[in-house]
Structures are given as C-alpha cells and as structure tokens.
Amino acid sequence: MSHPRHRLDEVIHAPVRFAIVAALAAAEKAEFAFVRDTVEITDSALSKQAAALERAGYVKITKGYVGKRPRTWLSLTSAGRAAFAAHCAALREIADGALGADSGPGPSRGR
Amino acid sequence: MSHPRHRLDEVIHAPVRFAIVAALAAAEKAEFAFVRDTVEITDSALSKQAAALERAGYVKITKGYVGKRPRTWLSLTSAGRAAFAAHCAALREIADGALGADSGPGPSRGR
DNA sequence: AAAGTACTTGCCGAATCGGCAAGTACTTTC
C-alpha cells in the first residue's frame, strides 16, 4: 500500500542532480570540469548541487592538485550509488504502470 | 551537443505528475478517484495537477455522470502520450550513462 | 432541510533553483 512515487529520492530527482549522479555512476570518479561539461551546467550551479549531494551523503568531493593547479573530483559514495539504483528502480516501477495497484485492467472500475 | 537532461519535460518531471501520467498511460482512461487512490494524493492536489496537465495539453478531463453522481475521467492526449514516452527515453538516456557524451570511457579525462 | 458526494479554488507559507557577481587561494606572466 504505497505507490512507488513515495520511494523517489527528492535529492536525486531534480534533473540536474539526476544527471550529475548518473554521470558519476558511469564514471567512478570524475573531474569537476568534466561533470560540468557533460551535464552542461555552470560552475556555480554544479558547485551548489555537488555540495547538496555531499550533504546528503551521496557524493564525495575530493580536492587535490594536478601539477600546481587545484582540481576537484566528484565520486559517488556507496550510499549514493544505492540511492541512485533505488531511485531508478522506483522510476521504472512507476513508468511500467501502476499495474497491480488495483484489481486490474479495464476502465471505469469504480470502488 | 546537448545533454539528454535538456529533453526532460518539466511538466511531467514532477513526481506527482509523473505518477499521474504513468497511471494514465497504463490505463487508457481512468476515474478521478482511481487515480487519486493509485497515486495516493489528496483531491486538492490531484485536481490542481490534473488541471496543470490539461493546460499543458497532456491530459483530457472529461466530466459526466454515473447514475446521478458526477464523475471525472482523466485520459492522456496523444501529445501527452508522446511527451511521456520522450521523457522516459530521456530519463533512460541519462540513467544509462552520459556515455557517448565525451570521447569515451576512462576516468580523469580532461578537456 | 440537512448532510453527503465529487471535486475545485483561494490563500498561504515554505522550499528550491539558477544567474550574476564578488571572493578565495594559488600560480604564472610581464
């Protein structure tokens, strides 16, 4: 007795964050600039959303240097990976129909 | 040169509306109360979201009577069905990785 | 006449999002 929509993760649902998490899920670890270019977002927005994802415990932000220049890397935590998987599963459940929620097919089925 | 996230339909993306549209996609035509119970939402919220979907041209709202009692039915328009399909496709593209966005696999690939 | 059914609408406060611009901490260039 619970529609899969309730299992959607609000943090991951936002289009931008969904894209970021998906990009990270595929990449294992990615540079800030790479994610920014992939998702097509401004520095500012990525910085904010990444911080939000970190706050949620879904992303780990690592800072370091490449040569003498500062770099930031983003990677999913295991919690983030799990949340993403769960979110996708919920999305699929919803998309594949609310079938099974009621008795079955056929329109105009009152209660 | 465009991340699939840009193809997400804002009207459909909202969790509640996504659930409503999905329910309708599976049902062909459904009673207001059926959708409300399936999606687990209040009358007020469904009424508002359904109106929004109608404004977007995605849902058709039909009113009539069953015996002497008023009833409202919701159904997807063809535009709604198409938008839903497109939205799901974009969702999948994103979820299946931003692969193909850049040159290929491998982490730490700068620009 | 009062109550109930089946929604609809207005009001409201809370939360979110992105752009823009300034800030930080270094490094490189002139």
Add this chain to the structure above:
DNA sequence: GAAAGTACTTGCCGATTCGGCAAGTACTTT
C-alpha cells in the same frame, strides 16, 4: 612583484512551485 588568470565557492535575489487547509459549487439522498 604587481597584475592577471585558473578553479572553484558563496551570497544575494527574484521567480516559480508545491502542498495543506478550508471554503465553495452543484447535485442527490436521507
């Protein structure tokens, strides 16, 4: 060594959105 550039970060701001609650509408049933 002062100015400029790199790589983000943060604050401010206006716009939009969403849901709950409660009152309203139009009928019908008790």
